[in-house]
Amino acid sequence: MRYDSITEAIGNTPLVRIDPAVHGLRNIDLYAKLEMLNPFGSVKDRPAWHMARPHLEDAAEGEGTVVELSSGNTAKALSLLAGMHGMRFKSVTNRMRVPEIKELLLLLGAEIEELPGRSECLDPTDTDDPLTHFHRTLSEPGSTYLHTDQYFNPRNVEAHAEGTGPEIVKDLDGRAPDWFVACVGTAGSSTGVARVLREHDPEVRVLGLVAHKSDFIPGIRTIDEVHQVGLFDPATYDTIESVTSGEAIDGMLTLIRRCGLLTGPTGGAAYQGAVRHLGDADAALEGSGRRETAVFIVCDRAESYLSYVRARRPELLGRASRGPTLATLTEEEVRAGGRSATVDEARRRLTAGDPRPLVVDLRSPHAYAALHIEGSVNIVDELFEELVRGGLPFARRTPVLLACPVGERSLRYAALLTRMGHPDVRSLAGGIVAWRDAGAPLVRE
Numbered sequence: 001m002r003y004d005s006i007t008e009a010i011g012n013t014p015l016v017r018i019d020p021a022v023h024g025l026r027n028i029d030l031y032a033k034l035e036m037l038n039p040f041g042s043v044k045d046r047p048a049w050h051m052a053r054p055h056l057e058d059a060a061e062g063e064g065t066v067v068e069l070s071s072g073n074t075a076k077a078l079s080l081l082a083g084m085h086g087m088r089f090k091s092v093t094n095r096m097r098v099p100e101i102k103e104l105l106l107l108l109g110a111e112i113e114e115l116p117g118r119s120e121c122l123d124p125t126d127t128d129d130p131l132t133h134f135h136r137t138l139s140e141p142g143s144t145y146l147h148t149d150q151y152f153n154p155r156n157v158e159a160h161a162e163g164t165g166p167e168i169v170k171d172l173d174g175r176a177p178d179w180f181v182a183c184v185g186t187a188g189s190s191t192g193v194a195r196v197l198r199e200h201d202p203e204v205r206v207l208g209l210v211a212h213k214s215d216f217i218p219g220i221r222t223i224d225e226v227h228q229v230g231l232f233d234p235a236t237y238d239t240i241e242s243v244t245s246g247e248a249i250d251g252m253l254t255l256i257r258r259c260g261l262l263t264g265p266t267g268g269a270a271y272q273g274a275v276r277h278l279g280d281a282d283a284a285l286e287g288s289g290r291r292e293t294a295v296f297i298v299c300d301r302a303e304s305y306l307s308y309v310r311a312r313r314p315e316l317l318g319r320a321s322r323g324p325t326l327a328t329l330t331e332e333e334v335r336a337g338g339r340s341a342t343v344d345e346a347r348r349r350l351t352a353g354d355p356r357p358l359v360v361d362l363r364s365p366h367a368y369a370a371l372h373i374e375g376s377v378n379i380v381d382e383l384f385e386e387l388v389r390g391g392l393p394f395a396r397r398t399p400v401l402l403a404c405p406v407g408e409r410s411l412r413y414a415a416l417l418t419r420m421g422h423p424d425v426r427s428l429a430g431g432i433v434a435w436r437d438a439g440a441p442l443v444r445e
Contacts, residue, residue: 007049007081009039011163015171015295022258023275027285030274031177031295032261033168035189040077042300043164047150047188048077050159055146056085065089065111067145071096072219073300074150074186079108090145094364097382098218100304114366150186152230160192168193168295169200176200179281179294181207181274183220183266184240187232189297194236208237209273212244214408218308219266219299239277246328247272249313256302264305267298311385324419326385326412338415340429343438346401350375357399357424360384362410363432369445373403373435381409388416399424407431 003009014037018030035043052066066082068074071093082089090111096102105112150156169176176197182190190208197204210226211217223242226232234240245265252268255261263271274296285292310317312325341349349357350373359376361368368378379387381404387393394400400417402410402425410427417425428435436442 006039006084010045010049011038012167013037015168016259016261018255018259018271022254023271025275025278025282027288027291028179028278028282029291029293030278031172031293032255032259032267032271033164033295033297034261035164036261036263036267036298036301040073040080042073042077043189043297044073044299045077046159046163047153047156047186048074048081048148050162051148051150051153051155052078052081052146055148056081056087063087064144064146066148067092068148068150069093070150072098072101074148075105075110076101076108078148079105079110083109087146097216098304099307101218104304114364150188154231156186156188157192157195157231160189161195162192164189164297165193165196169196172293172295175293176204177295178203178292179205179207179274179278181209181270181277181294181296183209183217183270183273183297183299184226184232184237185219185221185266187226187229187236191231191233191236193297205238206236207273207277208240209269210240210242211269212242214412215242215245217243217245217248217265217269218305219264220269241273241277243269243273245312247276249309249316251275252302252309253316255298261298262302263298264300264302265308266300267296270296270298311382324416325389326416329412329416329419333419334412334415336415337418338411339418339426340407340411340414341401341426342429343435343440346426346428346435347440349399349401353399355399357401357426358394359401359403361432362402362404362413367405367432371432371436371442371444373432374441374443376403381413384413388413388420396422397424399426401426401428403428403432403435405431406433 014034016032016034018032023030038045055066065088066078067090068078069092071091075091079089090113091105092113096112096114180194180197184190194206210223211220213222248265248269251272252263252265255263255268255271274294278294359373361372361376361378362381362384364380365378402413404410407427407430414425414427
């Protein structure tokens, strides 16, 4: 194949059947749509080009900056596209959580601005969130930025309605699959593909997968976060289920080692969630003589997520495991061992406690600098997790109050430290948001 531009190579990715000996489904044929084989390496190549193209074609050569609220594959694709047109690219994000992606963006020449957002993705209803203020500034008439706006731009959905969905139907000999399984991030791919599949067959069932509450899987939102996304419509999905980071890595290993698919954790989560959910449907088909088909998307490749795997499963990369981690903590263990303190209880302990608890703020440095509890120390949660394994900077018997944005992540850490033998670790219930809303004092750095 010969192309005049790399953008012509976007799309037309393979649809590969997964060996039934791997997934164990007897009556359902499972296919992977290999979006990782797009030229920039991910499913986001399609919407990035579809959203940016009008801006790039209208802009004068070398003038302006493309900007997107992204810390992952959309930013990577847009950075490359902007550079091809002699323009700059700026990534604005709550924080860059995957070091390899940040380093790659810097290599591509991107500018990265980390703002102290209170959630992992834009919440347009949160008028106090700096990310919301920035988003509104970008959308004002006369802005010097070329804003692709992936969370609200209908062209995100169109890219998949015009490309990914029709390709799946074509590769299945003109038929829609019985099942479509999609991880939900911006909701662009799941919405666009589902729309096309249901035009061919209204009976297509769509399974949406979100990250387990307080867990982190690159490219997938939690159920609370997806409701902040402008493109998300619950009616798109017949069922929405959560997957854990542990399941994502398990699925990733299966696809890599058994199928030769060099997928990242998002593809692993899609595979694992698909097999888990389809088990009952497979059993119901037994003896009926009917077969069904299911398709899931492999979003990107494994190489960018080695640090993600190392933090959760160090033994996979030849490193000794150092006991329990957040990823191995069960929900039962969180409920049993995670102790919390209300804002009133925390304030009493901080003013009259003997000894006074050490307050550890797990938010990003930017959020901490904007507002924090006086006397607290800032240890961003990824670093805190490393310290949990390697040695915390306080004694085991030190009373500790952990704080994060809404009290979910800190509760898991409290349960983890309790399990490790720390006798007095509490999570601030409702997090810094609850502290602020209760009128408790916060200071700026």
